[in-house]
Amino acid sequence: QVQLVESGGGSVQAGGSLRLSCAASGYTYSTYCMGWFRQAPGKEREGVAAISSDSSTSYADSVKGRFTISIDNAKNTLYLQMNSLKPEDTAMYYCAADHGSVGGPWLMSKLILSDFGYWGQGTQVTVSS
Numbered sequence: 001q002v003q004l005v006e007s008g009g010g011s012v013q014a015g016g017s018l019r020l021s022c023a024a025s026g027y028t029y030s031t032y033c034m035g036w037f038r039q040a041p042g043k044e045r046e047g048v049a050a051i052s053s054d055s056s057t058s059y060a061d062s063v064k065g066r067f068t069i070s071i072d073n074a075k076n077t078l079y080l081q082m083n084s085l086k087p088e089d090t091a092m093y094y095c096a097a098d099h100g101s102v103g104g105p106w107l108m109s110k111l112i113l114s115d116f117g118y119w120g121q122g123t124q125v126t127v128s129s
Contacts, residue, residue: 001026002024002025002026002027002097002118003024003025003026004022004023004024004095004096004097004118004119004120005022005023005120005121006020006021006022006093006094006095006120006121006122006123007020007021007022007023007123008020008021008123009093009123009124009125010124010125010126011126011127011128012085012125012126012127012128013127013128013129014085014086014087014127014128014129015084015085016085016127017081017082017083017084017085018082018085018125019079019080019081019082020036020079020080020082020093020095020123020125021077021078021079022034022036022077022078022079022080022095022120023075023076023077024076024077024078024095024097025076027076027097027118029099029100030053031052031053031054031099031100031101032052032053032097032098032099032100032101033050033051033052033053033097033098033099033100033101033102033107033110033116034050034051034052034071034078034095034096034097034098034116035047035048035049035050035051035069035095035096035097035110035111035116036048036049036050036069036078036080036093036094036095036096037093037094037096037114038089038091038092038093038094038125039091039092039094040090040091040092043091045094045114046060046062046091047060047111047112047114048060048063048067048080048093048111049063049067049068049069049080049111050069050107050108050110050111051069051070051071051078051107052101052102052103052107053101054101054103056101056102056103056104056107057069057107058107058108058111060111062088063082063089066082066083066084066085067080067081067082067083068080068081068083069081078095080093082125085125085127086127087127087128087129088127089125089127090125090126090127091124091125092122092123092124092125093122093123093124093125094119094120094121094122095119095120096114096116096118096119096120097116097117097118098110098115098116098117098118099117
């Protein structure tokens, strides 16, 4: 059974940085896609960034140049480095995973459609002005 556990959330002032982590266990496939999503109160869930096992990445326009997604396969851990944080980045952040590896527009499509089969419980990020 796949389990995803997020950590690293917290409160930070605008302009600050945070690094989120997602520890994955129980996943036995060699190909995968993983992603970060967020949901603010009263808003729909939004795809933030995704990465596949072939190292393809996709980012939402709102975070390009500020956020970086990466993965440490040896530690089975997904990361999201968030720099230059803004109050509008405040949300619950979720880690997600899915079978298979896709890149380019297909990875972006998975991000836009939240097309991932496994989800974590989330970690809260609060950015104050």
